[in-house]
Amino acid sequence: MNRRRWRLISAAALLIGAAALAALLLGNWLDLGQSGPGTYPGSLLWAIPKAAPSATFDDLTGRDATYLNRHNNGAYQGEHLTYVPASRASTGPTVISVHPINPYMWAATALSGGRCYGILIAEQPTHPAYGNNYYAVFPQGTPCEARFAGPSTVRDLNVPG
Secondary structure, eight states: OHHHHHHHHHHHHHHHHHHHHHHHHHHTTTOTOOOOOOOOTTTTHHHHHEEEEEESSEEOOOOOOHHHHHHTTOOETTTTTTEOOTTBBBBBBEEEEEEEEETTEEEEEEEETTEEEEEEEEEEETTTEEEEEEEEEEOOTTOOOOOOOTTOOOSSSSOOO
């Protein structure tokens, strides 16, 4: 009887462990592990446009939603990224609102866990090979539109969360 009870407990522990592992893997695949408040959606890091190289810098002009969708610019955790114009809100982590501000700046936003997150790519106009990526978490209720993402609103050098 004691041996039977031990087998039952072992089987239950194994089953619970397998279920927890499956939930973790499935959650990561669906971006559920990246969707809680305070967690930056990794899809924004994969959404950065592959710019057209020139003799001196990567020109970000024209890297709008139409261009990025046409050129299949990225995927995140097996999900295709869909780009929408700066005036349309992101509706989830793989729907990216984009705003090519000028040849040296490009911004994007994505909704994740009910919060809007932003990224700003800023090349130095005097030496475009250099620059920074900036990050932001927008206040609750802010429309997740890239037109609100710019140098005055996306200023953090560290990825939030």
